[in-house]
Amino acid sequence: MSPEIIRLIVESTLDTLAMVGLAGLFGTVLGVPLGIFLATSRAGELYAAPVANRIVGVVVxxxxxxxxxxxVVAIVPFTRLVVGTSIGTAAATVPLTIAAIPFIARVIEAAIREVDHGLIEAARAFGASPLQIVxxxxxxxxxxxxxxxxxxxxxxxxxxSAMVGAVGGGGLGxxxxxxxxxxxxxxVMLTVVLVLIVLVQGVQTLGDTLARKLDHRSRRS
Known part of the structure; x- marks a missing residue:
């Protein structure tokens, strides 16, 4: 493999990391509050707003x-409005973020709904406000x-991010x-696949390790 191809692989890997990192950051900033709202706004919940909950749920x-x-194709005008172009790494970050927001919202909602309802009732009994409970x-x-x-x-x-490469999104795809x-x-195709596998494995391993360290139940056992 020539030095030029190796350079392209390194640059494309960095582009992919930048796209995923930025989309993950923006998606988290917007998706986490949305997920909290979905998890706490049904009838009888902390911030009861069942109509708004249903509307937001449908959109998500x-x-x-x-x-x-x-x-990616449908929001090309919006992408151009935001970053001034519809191709390249910066442009690919826009649809990646749009896709990440509802995904994060739903998984955050599911994570919060797994919390023992008895803890919420106990906090209410001690006079905690909805914001304090959250x-x-x-x-x-x-x-x-x-x-x-x-x-x-x-x-x-x-x-x-690999898929968006099909429409000029940059990166490994x-x-x-x-x-x-x-x-x-x-x-080149084999190398791209191997790099993607390494990236996925690295992210999954890091996430699993952090989750274990943050789980107070596993620390008590």
Missing amino acids: NATRSTPFIIL RKVLLPEALPAITLALTLTLVSLIGY DLGIRYGYQRFMPE
Whole structure:
């Protein structure tokens, strides 16, 4: 493999890491509050707003059910509005973030709903406000599950980042298509696949390790 190809692989790997990192960051900033709202806004819950809950839930489900490659094409005008172009690493970050937000919202909702309802009732009995219950009961108790949920999100984003290469998104997916497929260089395609596997394995291992360290139940056992 020539030095030029090796350089391209390194640059594409860095581009992929940048896309996934930024999309994961922006998706978390927007998706976590949305997930908390979905988990606490049904009838009789901390921030009861059942109508708003249903509306937000429909929007989240609609976005999640849209195939990612279709989402990328559908929001091209929005992507151009945000970053000024529809191709390249910066442009790919936009649909990756849009895809990450509803995914994170649902996994955060699921993680919070796993918290023992008795803890919520106990906090209420001590006079805790809804915000205090969220901050001091729900989030700390759900932190290991939230960590695993965000790990799953990053793993999914790595796969999406490869897919967005099909429409000029940059990164490893773009390199694999342009060189591995269009120029008939199977060694490049194989290298891209191996790098993606290493990235996924690394993220999953790190997430599992953090979740175990944050799980107070495992520390007590």
